[in-house]
Amino acid sequence: MMKPIRCFTCGSLVAEKYSEFDKLVKAGGDPNEVMNSMKINRYCCRRMLLSNVNIIDHVLPFYEYLNQRRAEFESDTL
Amino acid sequence: MKLKVLEKSIDRVKIQLQGISLSYANAIRRIALSEVPVMAIDNIIIIENSSIMYDELLAHRLGLIPLKTDLSKYVLPKDCDCDNSLGCLKCSVSLVLDSGDNDSTKEILSGQLKSVSDTTTIPVNSNIPIVKVAPGQKVSLEAYARLGTGKEHAKWQASNVSILKPTKEEDTDNDYTLEIESTGALSAIEIFVKATEILRNELQEFTEKTGSLKK
Numbered sequence: 001m002m003k004p005i006r007c008f009t010c011g012s013l014v015a016e017k018y019s020e021f022d023k024l025v026k027a028g029g030d031p032n033e034v035m036n037s038m039k040i041n042r043y044c045c046r047r048m049l050l051s052n053v054n055i056i057d058h059v060l061p062f063y064e065y066l067n068q069r070r071a072e073f074e075s076d077t078l
Numbered sequence: 079m080k081l082k083v084l085e086k087s088i089d090r091v092k093i094q095l096q097g098i099s100l101s102y103a104n105a106i107r108r109i110a111l112s113e114v115p116v117m118a119i120d121n122i123i124i125i126e127n128s129s130i131m132y133d134e135l136l137a138h139r140l141g142l143i144p145l146k147t148d149l150s151k152y153v154l155p156k157d158c159d160c161d162n163s164l165g166c167l168k169c170s171v172s173l174v175l176d177s178g179d180n181d182s183t184k185e186i187l188s189g190q191l192k193s194v195s196d197t198t199t200i201p202v203n204s205n206i207p208i209v210k211v212a213p214g215q216k217v218s219l220e221a222y223a224r225l226g227t228g229k230e231h232a233k234w235q236a237s238n239v240s241i242l243k244p245t246k247e248e249d250t251d252n253d254y255t256l257e258i259e260s261t262g263a264l265s266a267i268e269i270f271v272k273a274t275e276i277l278r279n280e281l282q283e284f285t286e287k288t289g290s291l292k293k
Contacts, residue, residue, distance in 0.1 A: 001135065002131075002209065003207055006142050006238075007238075010238045011261065013206070018207075056131070060130070060183055063215065
């Protein structure tokens with residue numbers, strides 16, 4: 001659902017590295033080189049970053065819209 | 079017996095052990111993995127959770143956050159004389175998390191997890207995302223961290239990597255290299271020292287028990 005906190009296999013912390021990794025890759029960096037520079041050496045930790053999908057980002061827009069509609073509805077009825 | 083530190087940083091240490099038998103060195107390696115106690119969140123009281131993440135998942139994520147541990151201050155719950163399920167000041171730390179109100183979608187980070195009773199027991203990194211909340215959603219909870227060992231749950235594992243291998247290609251003259259990597263709760267060298275201490279205490283207990291058999 002969200003970025004995993006630790007690597008499933010070795011247990012090292014990966015969650016805090018994700019946002020930097022994501023930023024550098026979206027800026028056009030090669031994921032392999034970005035991970036090398038961030039010293040994520042083991043392949044168990046590397047797949048944690050590579051294969052993650054933030055499903056929460058696909059779901060939250062519905063709740064944002066819901067909140068917006070609720071505010072509109074409340075201002076209409078007043 | 080000879081000890082030589084080959085590499086040393088806060089979260090990683092490489093030590094050459096000379097003149098120690100394989101079984102003894104391996105005991106240290108295994109204890110570093112499963113018996114060195116560290117702090118992790120164990121009990122959670124959820125006051126409000128209107129985020130889309132289930133309480134269980136939220137609790138699991140909080141548990142996995144490594145907390146800075148001061149082993150001199152706390153004891154394992156089984157060694158504590160209190161009978162409280164949430165622990166006392168000697169065996170647990172309470173933390174609070176409150177997302178507050180927000181106008182836009184925001185990520186709640188581990189930096190917002192505030193320690194109440196002890197300000198030194200805090201997450202090792204303040205940028206670990208816990209949950210994301212949309213406007214109108216709220217997360218408010220109380221968490222209790224305690225010491226535990228890796229045997230019980232992986233969240234209490236002090237070192238995530240602990241490798242023992244012969245320094246030279248062929249394994250002949252009791253010369254091994256031990257590599258310990260820490261999650262940040264304790265420094266790697268602290269894990270090594272604590273592991274040897276635990277091994278010593280266990281052997282001592284064992285000798286006392288076998289000594290009593292003679293009577």
